[in-house]
Amino acid sequence: MTNDIVVVGSGGHAISVTNVALSCGYTVISYVDDCQAGKKILGTPVITFEECYSIYFSHNICIAIGDNAVREQVFKEYKVKMASAKFPILVHESCVIGINTHIDEGTVVMPLANIGPNSTLGKCCIVNTSSSIDHDCKIDDFASIAPGVITGGIVSIGKRTAISIGATIKHDTSIGVDVVIGANSYVDKNIGNCMVAYGSPCRKVRDREIGEAYLT
Ligand SMILES: CC(C)(COP(=O)(O)OP(=O)(O)OC[C@H]1O[C@@H](n2cnc3c(N)ncnc32)[C@H](O)[C@@H]1OP(=O)(O)O)[C@@H](O)C(=O)NCCC(=O)NCCS
Structure with missing residues (x-):
């Protein structure tokens, strides 16, 4: 059981997470999605949230949901309902x-991401x-x-913020919470909270x- 993991989600991001989980030595034993329950992904069954709570309450779980605010909400629900579940770093x-x-x-x-020294990644982040x-x-x-995002050193990125594909962030720059930075942007100045910028x-x-949808 220690190498088993349940992936919450059933979309493209769940497949990408599966790829990483396998590389880390885990076996995906179930996906979780109320709308896809009863189907299979990569030969593995999809179950409902309620089934997951009752069967896998002390298992390894990965929340494979791309929308940052929804991922936070689901993570917090799982923490309450499945107090013994573990959320491994993949x-x-x-x-x-x-x-x-x-x-x-x-x-x-x-795959192929680089995280430089002295950095911190918070809970349930996605580094693509x-x-x-x-x-x-x-x-x-x-x-x-x-x-394909590149940041210089001493860059700070706030809670639930999404940096879109190919953006570049200058060193010593700070981006606030609940921000979306558009694809291919060059961020050369600090960006505040709750905005779309590109x-x-x-x-x-x-x-x-x-709560607004993240990326289009
Ligand atoms: C930033 C973003 C979310 C904005 O979406 P939006 O507010 O719905 O904007 P729209 O798509 O309606 O575009 C509005 C205008 O802004 C332009 N625009 C949108 N994003 C832009 C960007 N990143 N850079 C330059 N111009 C951009 C559009 O071309 C459009 O111009 P037009 O009015 O002349 O046609 C979106 O454009 C984006 O960058 N998505 C990234 C998706 C991504 O990285 N996904 C990765 C998944 S792993």
């Missing part, structure tokens, strides 16, 4: 993790394929870093409501 074997870097529970680091986080960075809980240079485009 780092693909191809990644490079620097010295003195700390990664919190539930975070997934996809071929992204590079440099030294002394702080990625807060439930944030997501899309494929472009090169990256600037605020509009406010963002908490």
Whole structure:
């Protein structure tokens, strides 16, 4: 059982998480999605949330939901309903993790990502394929870093913030909570909270409501 893991979600991100989990030596024994229950993914059954709570209350769980706010909400529900469940850190074997870097529970680091030294990744973050986080960075809980994102050193990214595909963030820059930075942006100045910003240079485009869908 220690090498078994239940993946919560059934979309493309759940498949990517499966790929990382296998690389870490886990066996995926179930997926969880009320809308897909009864079906199979990669030959493995999909069950409902209620079934998961009653059967797998003390198992390893990974919340494979791409929307940052929904992932936070589901993680918090699981913590309450499944007090003995564990949320392992999943780092693909191809990644490079620097010295003195700390990664919190539930975070997934996809293939070929680089995390520089002295950095911290919070709970249930997603660090996607071929992204590079440099030294002394702080990625807060439930944030997501899309494929091909590059940050310089001493970059701070707030809770639930999504950095879209291919964005570049200058060293010593801070991005607030509940922000979406658009694809291919160059962030050269601090960005506040609750907004969509994009472009090169990256600037605020509009406010963002908490709970608004993340990436289009
Ligand atoms: C930032 C983003 C979420 C904005 O979405 P949105 O508010 O729905 O914006 P729209 O798609 O309606 O586009 C509005 C306009 O802004 C432009 N625009 C959108 N994103 C842009 C970006 N990143 N850079 C430059 N221009 C952009 C669009 O071309 C469009 O211009 P137009 O009005 O001249 O046609 C989205 O464009 C984006 O970057 N998504 C990234 C998805 C991603 O990285 N997924 C990774 C999954 S792992």
